[in-house]
Amino acid sequence: MKDIDYKEKIYLDKLPKHVAIIMDGNGRWAKKKNIPRNFGHKAGAKALQKILKAADDIGIKHLTVYAFSTENWTRPKEEISGLMNLLREYLKQYLKDMDKNNIKVDIIGDITKLDKDIQEQIEKIKIKTYNKTGLNLHIALNYGGHDEIIRAIKKIGQDLLDSKINIDEINKDVFATYLDTKDIPDPDLLIRTSGEQRISNFLLWQIAYSELYFCDKLWPDYNENDFYKAIYEFQKRNRRFGGI
Numbered sequence: 037m038k039d040i041d042y043k044e045k046i047y048l049d050k051l052p053k054h055v056a057i058i059m060d061g062n063g064r065w066a067k068k069k070n071i072p073r074n075f076g077h078k079a080g081a082k083a084l085q086k087i088l089k090a091a092d093d094i095g096i097k098h099l100t101v102y103a104f105s106t107e108n109w110t111r112p113k114e115e116i117s118g119l120m121n122l123l124r125e126y127l128k129q130y131l132k133d134m135d136k137n138n139i140k141v142d143i144i145g146d147i148t149k150l151d152k153d154i155q156e157q158i159e160k161i162k163i164k165t166y167n168k169t170g171l172n173l174h175i176a177l178n179y180g181g182h183d184e185i186i187r188a189i190k191k192i193g194q195d196l197l198d199s200k201i202n203i204d205e206i207n208k209d210v211f212a213t214y215l216d217t218k219d220i221p222d223p224d225l226l227i228r229t230s231g232e233q234r235i236s237n238f239l240l241w242q243i244a245y246s247e248l249y250f251c252d253k254l255w256p257d258y259n260e261n262d263f264y265k266a267i268y269e270f271q272k273r274n275r276r277f278g279g280i
């Protein structure tokens with residue numbers, strides 16, 4: 037039987053503005069194949085390339101992907117350095133291929149904890165892709181929702197001490213301007229692969245009214261049609277934002 041082509045079923049005038057993805061299952065994918073976990077991450081990076089193109093092709097404006105969390109530092113040293121090297125390679129390759137696509141890259145998370153060369157590479161890529169007009173790719177690196185909120189509170193505290201803001205001015209919209217996502221609309225759709233159904237400290241403030249979509253496939257197996265299916269399912273949902 038021929039698979040359903042979900043791309044054909046999507047309404048292009050009803051796209052989510054922002055899709056966030058928890059790319060889960062790299063480790064289990066590798067385990068099933070009896071190969072080291074870092075091979076799973078490598079395959080995960082390839083899957084990400086496909087999804088970026090798929091998102092850009094239909095005109096999604098924002099895609100945020102969870103690449104390394106504040107909690108991922110507790111993984112074995114070998115896995116962490118594998119992930120960091122993969123990131124180096126990924127960013128390098130991205131710079132090389134930059135002219136082939138129209139994707140603008142930025143990072144959310146506390147990158148001051150990453151190695152200096154990675155921070156420099158990130159700066160370079162942000163500057164070089166700044167004028168791109170297609171998909172905005174936000175890579176979450178050393179990102180945690182709790183950490184982001186605490187950093188925002190510290191910045192507000194400092195602005196209060198410096199009399200740059202008055203305590204009565206603080207409301208949810210003002211608070212949001214202190215978050216890493218200050219220039220990004222909240223996600224309309226959050227996808228998590230691998231069958232796990234949890235948020236894992238991702239975009240805690242921003243997903244208040246996001247539609248959640250869970251898919252059983254492991255991230256390295258996730259493909260364009262799976263992504264389009266998630267958007268198709270999203271378009272069937274009735275979003276009420278607390279109203280009726």
Ligand code: FPP
Nearest residue numbers: 059060061062063064080081103122123126
């Ligand atoms: C979760 O799978 C995935 C990660 C912690 C890393 C995600 C990274 C990539 C997809 C690599 C590509 C990204 C860039 C930007 C280089 P897991 O390891 O927790 O899988 P498991 O739950 O099966 O063990």
